[in-house]
Amino acid sequence: xxxxxxxxxxxxxxxxxxxxxxxxxxxxxxxxxxxxxxxxxxxxxxxxxxxxxxxxxxxxxxxxxxxxxxxxxxxxxxxxxxxxxxxxxxxxxxxxxxxxxxxxxxxxxxxxxxxxxxxxxxxxxxxxxxxxxxxxxxxxxxxxxxxxxxxxxxxxxxxxxxxxxxxxxxxxxxxxxxxxxxxxxxxxxxxxxxxxxxxxxxxxxxxxxxxxxxxxxxxxxxxxxxxxxxxxxxxxxxxxxxxxxxxxxxxxxxxxxxxxxxxxxxxxxxxxxxxxxxxxxxxxxxxxxxxxxxxxxxxxxxxxxxxxxxxxxxxxxxxxxxxxxxxxxxxxxxxxxxxxxxxxxxxxxxxxxxxxxxxxxxxxxxxxxxxxxxxxxxx
Amino acid sequence: xxxxxxxxxxxxxxxxxxxxxxxxxxxxxxxxxxxxxxxxxxxxxxxxxxxxxxxxxxxxxxxxxxxxxxxxxxxxxxxxxxxxxxxxxxxxxxxxxxxxxxxxxxxxxxxxxxxxxxxxxxxxxxxxxxxxxxxxxxxxxxxxxxxxxxxxxxxxxxxxxxxxxxxxxxxxxxxxxxxxxxxxxxxxxxxxxxxxxxxxxxxxxxxxxxxxxxxxxxxxxxxxxxxxxxxxxxxxxxxxxxxxxxxxxxxxxxxxxxxxxxxxxxxxxxxxxxxxxxxxxxxx
Ligand SMILES: Nc1ncnc2c1ncn2[C@@H]1O[C@H](COP(=O)(O)OP(=O)(O)OP(=O)(O)O)[C@@H](O)[C@H]1O
Ligand SMILES: [Mg+2]
Numbered sequence: 001x002x003x004x005x006x007x008x009x010x011x012x013x014x015x016x017x018x019x020x021x022x023x024x025x026x027x028x029x030x031x032x033x034x035x036x037x038x039x040x041x042x043x044x045x046x047x048x049x050x051x052x053x054x055x056x057x058x059x060x061x062x063x064x065x066x067x068x069x070x071x072x073x074x075x076x077x078x079x080x081x082x083x084x085x086x087x088x089x090x091x092x093x094x095x096x097x098x099x100x101x102x103x104x105x106x107x108x109x110x111x112x113x114x115x116x117x118x119x120x121x122x123x124x125x126x127x128x129x130x131x132x133x134x135x136x137x138x139x140x141x142x143x144x145x146x147x148x149x150x151x152x153x154x155x156x157x158x159x160x161x162x163x164x165x166x167x168x169x170x171x172x173x174x175x176x177x178x179x180x181x182x183x184x185x186x187x188x189x190x191x192x193x194x195x196x197x198x199x200x201x202x203x204x205x206x207x208x209x210x211x212x213x214x215x216x217x218x219x220x221x222x223x224x225x226x227x228x229x230x231x232x233x234x235x236x237x238x239x240x241x242x243x244x245x246x247x248x249x250x251x252x253x254x255x256x257x258x259x260x261x262x263x264x265x266x267x268x269x270x271x272x273x274x275x276x277x278x279x280x281x282x283x284x285x286x287x288x289x290x291x292x293x294x295x296x297x298x299x300x301x302x303x304x305x306x307x308x309x310x311x312x313x314x315x316x317x318x319x320x321x322x323x324x325x326x327x328x329x330x331x332x333x334x335x336x337x338x339x340x341x342x343x344x345x346x347x348x349x350x351x352x353x354x355x356x357x358x359x360x361x362x363x364x365x366x367x368x369x370x371x372x373x374x375x376x377x378x379x
Numbered sequence: 380x381x382x383x384x385x386x387x388x389x390x391x392x393x394x395x396x397x398x399x400x401x402x403x404x405x406x407x408x409x410x411x412x413x414x415x416x417x418x419x420x421x422x423x424x425x426x427x428x429x430x431x432x433x434x435x436x437x438x439x440x441x442x443x444x445x446x447x448x449x450x451x452x453x454x455x456x457x458x459x460x461x462x463x464x465x466x467x468x469x470x471x472x473x474x475x476x477x478x479x480x481x482x483x484x485x486x487x488x489x490x491x492x493x494x495x496x497x498x499x500x501x502x503x504x505x506x507x508x509x510x511x512x513x514x515x516x517x518x519x520x521x522x523x524x525x526x527x528x529x530x531x532x533x534x535x536x537x538x539x540x541x542x543x544x545x546x547x548x549x550x551x552x553x554x555x556x557x558x559x560x561x562x563x564x565x566x567x568x569x570x571x572x573x574x575x576x577x578x579x580x581x582x583x584x585x586x587x588x589x590x591x592x593x594x595x596x597x598x599x600x601x602x603x604x605x606x607x608x609x610x611x612x613x614x615x616x617x618x619x620x621x622x623x624x625x626x627x628x629x630x631x632x633x634x635x636x637x638x639x640x641x642x643x644x645x646x647x648x649x650x651x652x653x654x655x656x657x658x659x660x661x662x663x
Contacts, residue, residue, distance in 0.1 A: 056568060058564055077567070079567050079571060083568075084569065085564075085565070089559070091564070091565040093562060094562075095583050095584060104566070105569035105570050108569060153569075156569065156570065
């Protein structure tokens with residue numbers, strides 16, 4: 001993972017993007033470090049492509065600034081930015097063979113012929129397409145086209161490579177393989193990658209950091225483990241992996257602990273920064289939620305075992321709470337299952353339940369996060 | 380037997396009338412024209428039933444050859460001008476927002492619904508010595524004597540380009556519209572200037588459209604006769620006028636027929652080329 005004192009390669013400052021009256025990116029602040037693999041992750045329509053296109057220069061920002069290596073790129077056309085893009089549909093030039101496609105950027109820069117030839121050869125080797133120089137894009141498979149697209153962008157030695165769902169059109173197996181190759185390539189070349197996907201598994205396996213977006217807002221940015229284990233908002237908790245979310249009310253605050261009441265019971269958990277009588281969300285991953293036939297200390301949440309499903313490596317149990325909410329619990333196959341219909345007590349181990357403030361408080365949280373990022377980026 | 384007929388009946392009903400139509404109005408007249416071209420003319424402007432190759436030999440007279448080359452040259456000029464003028468138009472339409480595009484295409488098609496002789500006559504009133512443009516220029520004091528604009532080769536070319544421009548624009552528009560915008564973005568992204576994007580991506584990818592547009596302009600331009608009469612005053616002869624004259628005034632039907640056959644052959648060759656390019660494009 002990149003360290004805090006690393007140089008900032010791309011900086012987005014309060015970037016807004018409107019299409020007509022529709023604001024699709026809302027005051028986005030983002031620092032992307034040199035050599036980092038940063039993924040923009042979010043549901044369809046959240047503004048990932050738009051953000052990428054603003055960095056590439058295909059879309060103008062409505063408000064705010066974008067800096068590339070500290071320089072404002074507002075007046076720079078796409079062909080003047082040291083940034084290259086790998087398009088989702090590859091966008092290979094259909095009338096040019098592989099060699100000419102890859103060489104395109106260098107020819108435009110008027111690089112000498114022998115140098116171009118050498119570098120094209122290098123690229124072909126890197127993406128393992130030697131011997132396919134003369135093929136036309138129409139004569140290649142999806143995976144091969146993808147490699148050409150990557151080679152065509154990387155031959156220019158850009159400071160940043162932008163990839164918009166580059167593996168979206170590939171089948172699962174090829175996708176996994178390309179994920180691995182791309183990550184490997186990025187490490188080897190040390191080029192900053194900004195990668196767009198809405199596949200969270202892809203994001204978790206490949207990225208140094210993930211920026212989770214929702215409806216044009218940056219919800220959280222952090223390392224994959226951080227995003228997964230310590231989601232900052234309900235949206236992130238819900239979007240990344242599976243999770244059980246309870247709404248609860250803070251009954252009392254004692255030193256380092258709070259007493260909460262849910263629709264289906266009460267609990268006392270370790271928490272700081274919450275005050276009496278506020279509403280909170282509690283997020284517990286299925287693998288962290290436990291059931292027991294016996295009463296559990298600190299917890300009094302009761303439900304009924306509704307269903308067991310065996311899903312390969314784990315067992316999944318559905319528990320219905322007294323208020324009708326259904327919870328997902330996963331257990332290892334060697335854990336004995338409680339019989340269907342039996343009354344159970346729910347609990348989780350200390351630190352496994354994530355408490356989040358509800359809406360108004362989240363905004364406060366976000367501001368805090370932004371300040372932190374700014375502080376980190378400025379050194 | 381009856382079963383077989385029953386199976387074929389729908390096909391016969393469907394294409395029968397078209398087939399009949401084609402035989403009656405295309406094949407029979409064509410055979411008639413071919414037949415006449417091998418006969419001899421008589422002194423009364425009719426045709427005698429004597430087989431001969433005379434009319435084909437006549438084609439090689441230098442005056443006819445000159446008319447042929449003159450026509451081809453005019454058609455070539457027309458086609459090139461139509462391409463140069465039509466390309467930017469086609470590009471603008473193809474890149475316009477979807478709701479405006481409809482209307483722009485409609486504007487291009489609109490003249491088709493007005494008889495082209497009437498439209499050319501409109502140009503005639505604009506350009507003639509006593510015409511609108513000359514009046515205007517004199518009134519504005521820009522010129523003192525009316526300009527000779529009508530009945531010049533330039534006027535003929537103008538009329539041809541005007542009449543045939545839609546035939547060039549439509550295929551160009553179709554092929555420009557087919558280009559995926561992300562290709563143009565990719566070129567820009569890789570450092571290409573606007574000019575170089577046009578030369579290296581847009582132009583080569585619209586070659587099929589350029590070719591289709593050229594042929595769809597060139598072929599009809601060869602046969603047009605009223606434009607050279609109305610705009611050029613018939614001063615210069617073109618194939619179209621020549622053929623018309625052989626049938627109507629010189630009354631040398633065999634020669635007119637032979638000229639028509641040559642025109643048809645040129646057209647067929649171009650059509651063949653056109654379909655070849657079309658199928659190549661489908662393959663890509
Ligand atoms: N050219 C445009 N004009 C108007 N609205 C647009 C335009 N491009 C995108 N939008 C809107 O902006 C929003 C964000 O679009 P964007 O393409 O950035 O989403 P995305 O996160 O990339 O989604 P996906 O995962 O589906 O690709 C969407 O609501 C979309 O409808
Ligand atoms: Mg997108």
